[in-house]
Amino acid sequence: MTSLSSLEQALVLETVRVTEQAALAASRWTGKGDKHEVDRAATEAMREALNALDIEGTVVIGEGEMDEAPMLYIGEKVGGGARRFPIDIAVDPVEGTTVAAKGLPNGIAVIAIAERGGLMHAPDIYMDKLVVPPPAAGRVRLDWPVEANLNVLAQSLERAVEDLVVVVLDRERHETLIQSVRRAGARVKLIEQGDVIASLAAAVRGTGVHAVMGWGGAPEGVITAAALKCLGGEIQGRFMPETAEQRERLRGMGLDEMQVYTTADLAPGEQLVFSATGITDGELLQGVRRFGGGARTHSVVMGHASRVVRFIDSVHLEEHGARVTIRV
Template sequence: MTKRPRGEGLTQSFEHALVLPTARVTEEAALAASRFMGLGDKNAVDGAGTEAMREVLNTLDIRGTVVIGEGEMDEAPMLYIGEQVGSGQYEVDIAVDPVEGTVVTAKGLPNGLAVIALSERGGLMHAPDCYMEKLIVPPPAAGRVNLDWPVEANLHVLAQALDRDVEDLMITILDRERHEGLIQRVRAAGARVKLIGDGDVVAGLAVGVRGTGVHALMGSGGAPEGVLSAAACKCLGAEIQGRFIAEDDAMRERFAAMGVDEHRIYKTADLAPGEQMVFSATGITYGELLSGVRRFAGGARTHTLVMGYATRVVRFLDSVHLEDDSARVTIRV
């Protein structure tokens, strides 16, 4: 009996129909947010990106529900958790971060980007808005590390999986006071540390994409971003392990209401269980993985990473957007 390839049939039709339209969602969000890049107003950056993303989502052939969004309905005027978008045929759950890195984008710093993931109903975990302890490793180390192990043990296994020495590893960690001990232990073990100010979704992407020179992400960051990272990891074959952090009794009560276990290690398949998955990210400001929006007279250029889980294709799209017909004569290939 011939084994059916992963994603044959309905799964592929879902991804074939939505991969490129999903890229347009993040492209338009990035273009809108980039108009406020460097002006110092993070609310303007976020508002522009969110509104543009919402407008394009409503044009897609989907009936979507936002499960990871800008906050609860009373806190967010658009793309709030539970919001319905689109009126098409594909029923999807949606995780969005219209501008990951509102502060860095407002300041004109690297690694601002627009991010979205789509899956079938129930394919993305509705995570509480809290911190999450995270470990993200590339495909060769998937299934070989453990969030409960000492840092040194995970570094040793990671080095073995990548066929290199611990001293060759580069570990990304958010530059936060809470990570001082973790940073010291990683360095004491012999590995190098890349500190970032914001943007652990793009940092997780860099772990999963070959050739970036980054080999793991460690430390704690936002749980909603953890779900977006899980969608990316699933498409790339990388692995995320995460544990939700309850900082007070009120959050523990929220965990109980949502069925979240603060002691459990949630893996990629727990955070993004869907068999149909589309992920897209477009750079707003310059980054090592994605270039930012580059404007010219009459248009702009964007750089996007878009991929599907079943179709097993990772695309980098370098696109020119003509906003003025007069710009056509200025373009050279």
């Protein structure tokens, strides 16, 4: 069996290379208004980078089923080389395709890896989520009223409810939630896309974000869980199927729409590595900055075994077709 330290030591910087290459490729399309090209470029670069690694990887969280290629589809096998670490992979080559295409903040490339069975295989349906930072982990409940959770969060952070900022996706379905947060005295920050990066911001001090609430994609919930397990934060989520077909698929995967799933349920693995690289500027990560002969990227990478979070500033030089990366 691969040890915790060997898997993390071997792959932590490799995962950064994967998200860096996806972000660099996507950055050539940022601001051009074509979200499909942003996604295509990042996906192709991410697949190429994954296939260069010494892994035996299976995509368990991807962008669709096999017939939707060239996206990194659920069940796709990636990797090569001699050592072949057997791992499960959750990817989102571009979280926030629309914001990246528009040149708006918080577009990122993201990946999480774990030992086999270390990441839940979640269906692509909605999930009601509650994300809180480490001081509030284990102290909130998705089933509680919004006001109760905000009071506990404020106490955990030793702040007033009026000081709290809650990120919510800007959707009509969240109108009641938004009213509840504001009525409790907290502030709402509405975002167009990007609940993974918003959840990371909530788990890191100094970003000005204290929680994430509301419905988002279940696959993004699994990716978020991998990061929060490394950071010590918490996500709670409940699947929200909207059709009979979605309910049947959920049951077929052995999942219960009435159950509240925790961080440990969504990312049960002990050999977890998470990486994200900024495509456009945001609260936590800077976007790709291009200059004559190269580009600069800003990434965050973390491992559950080491409990170390690294922010990596890399300069990628391109001369005569060759690439050289310098990490600071």
